[in-house]
Amino acid sequence: MSHAANALAMTQPAVSIGLRRLREHYNNPLFTRVGYEMQGTELADELYPKFLAAITSLEAVYSFTDDFEPSTAKNMFSLMVSDIGDMILLPKLLNLSQQEAPFIAYNMSISQKNLKERMQQGEVDLAVGFVPELEAGFYHKRLISQYNVGLVRAGHPRLNSMKSDSMAYFGERHIDVSNNEGEDSLVERELKSLSQKRHITVRLSNYLGLSRLLLSSDLVATVPKILAVQLCEDHDLQLFPLPFDFYNYPIFAYWHEKRHKDADHIWLRQQIFKAATLVQKEIT
Template sequence: MAHTLDIRLLQLFHAIYTHENISHAAASLDIGQPAASIGLSKLRKHFDNQLFVRVGHQMLPTEFAKELAPLITQTLEQVRLINDYRRAFDPAISTRTFTLGLTDISHLQLVPKLAAYLHTHAPHICLNVVPIDAATPTLMSSGQIDLAIGFIPQLEAGFYQQTLFHQHYVALVRHDHPRIAESLSLQDYERENHLEIVPSGTGHYMAENEIQRLGVTRNIRMRMPGYLGVDAVVKNTDLIATVPEKLGFLLDDAGCRIYPLPFELSGFDVKQHWHARMHKNSDNRWLRQVCFELFHQ
């Protein structure tokens, strides 16, 4: 007779599926690896399927496990909702871990301010920051990401959203650039070499497409998948980087200076996004309210 499943075995399945490693899964559940191995054996016996196959140092799911995973994730979320039903969320004593999906600009702009707030008002809450990428919508729908903040137009369909602030683009140039001084003309912009930044999983590719549609010519000499380190490149070269204005303000005078773009380029809204399953959760509502109060402009 198949072993009767309980919530701990479902949590073990979810942990192995998430970490693709039994040791890491066991650590995340605060159990020993032998106990995790015994639990996996019970899961395999119950479903009459290997569920996870060792490939190198990873435990990769079988096709059966991939089909099963969304059902188990949904079940665990329902159990959590039942446990938290009508339970008031008290940030002062909560030990909740929130997972935020953020762009690399948000790491620089938003995380320090949010960390300072949590330190004072919610000292026991843990914050897990993950990058926004192609998997973000799926992770949000499964409850593995509580909130995503950034310029993420692909999340607008099927997700709740709230605008925090508007951004424009500016040009970031080395402070002692040999050919650019008091102003940046279109002739300067088209003559100089450029650093192109298109972070994966965000909407910044739209700006690159618009520059092309405007007929503005750029000599791209370097490409980067994110904004981290862009100031170090710019201040040590003659390259121009087109960046969001708030990042430009952070980097201005740090060996770099910012200029208005010599052409009209559409701005964008930075929003916080959350899945419908999180909409009425008291803890998620608290986090959204904190982020709105801290970052709304």
């Protein structure tokens, strides 16, 4: 009892009174004397982890501060980034972050499944892409303006025809890329709205295998220019302007309103915005 009183910065009578109240509440002695020691009863042993969890939660609330110091922070930010953003934006984001916050880490995902609920519950801090369903309760900011182009292997036999003739473009076999399993890609949705239809030979869930398929065939891909430029630099591919008017989807950053004023999230958004500015300069 004396040791407990010292640890709690209380008098021994005060601890005795508190213990008596607990015994009365649970109708259990809680402690019994064994030799020269007091040992917990079975109920006390069962209650202990529950009390410990409650105390830990209270201490976390008491010690909480909204201060954020990037140089020492060890946050793990969870991001949903489209694979285009993953390939183009992420390298610059990591480079910027390492300069200011060497201990910051990122958990990346490209899945948009239940994204709204995951962001509302705090499982995802920020989303990057084109997700128009994130409206009420969400903030968003345009990051990168982009437009779609055609992409084929260098030396494609009908490249010149596809540049100027939409019939030639639609007469080819195509690769479609959709991040949302079982759903049409944004390109397919837009073409359907224009009453146009491509012959899809291969449908991919991401852009990672796209270059290999293009290099080994005469297939055609329709991708954002921001990605096409990068792929052409890395592989023997060639981009071309689409021979018809096509709606272009920009890339946005989205975040839930409950994270809007958090110091660490403000810092995260600033890094995303800076990275996007660097990317935009490279493609204009």
